[in-house]
Amino acid sequence: MNFLEERILKDGVVKEGNVLKVDSFLNHQIDIRLFEQIGEELKKRFSEKKINKILTIEASGIGIAVIAARYFDVPVVFAKKSKSKNISGDIYQAEVKSFTHNEINKVIVSQQFINPDDKILIIDDFLAKGYAMKGLIEIIEQAGASIEGIGIVIEKGFQEGGKIIREYGYKVESLAILKSMNAETGEIIFK
Ligand code: 5GP
Secondary structure (H helix, E strand, C coil): CCHHHHHHHHCEEEEEECCEEEEEHCCCCHHHHHHHHHHHHHHCCCCCCCCEEEEEECHHHHHHHHHHHHHHCCCHHHHHHHCCCCCCCCEEEEEECCCCEEEEEEEEEHHHHCCCCCEEEEEEEEEECHHHHHHHHHHHHHHCCEEEEEEEEECCCCCCHHHHHCCCCEEEEEEEEEEEEECCCCEECCC
């Protein structure tokens, strides 16, 4: 079991609706030392790739991406969620269904910050059904940049996102992959 799996077992809470709560260390209170370990591990797993930018999505991807970026020594761009229907101007945009809130957000990135010659690592906290990831991929495709890989902290392997995104052909590295979890017993099993 790796450092992250150990932490999930210790502090993760399984909720109804296939939701794993990791608020005490990942997406409400943040354990900086753990984030450093995550950043270091992601750097190791993508060491053969030439990456010049990290893309993530607000809000909970940002902290992870920022600390990981220190190990890659590259800037971070985060896609912003926008409720406005009429967005225009020099932006890339995609629609992303929210797994946790069941609503559709437009996510946008200014064209200024992704260029065709960028080699991008996408980072996010969770991979569940793959909605967020599809949106980020769409934005990078609009920019004509290259996707060097996808780094995920927690993949819920019993949901379809991981399979869909790997079938696109991308290198996907998830630091913890859940095989199953049970809200009644609180049991969490890793792949
Ligand atoms: P997807 O778009 O792959 O369905 O879900 C990924 C997004 O939904 C992530 O950005 C994450 O914020 C949120 N998410 C999905 N599943 C969970 C979960 O079990 N726990 C938490 N805390 N967030 C989740």
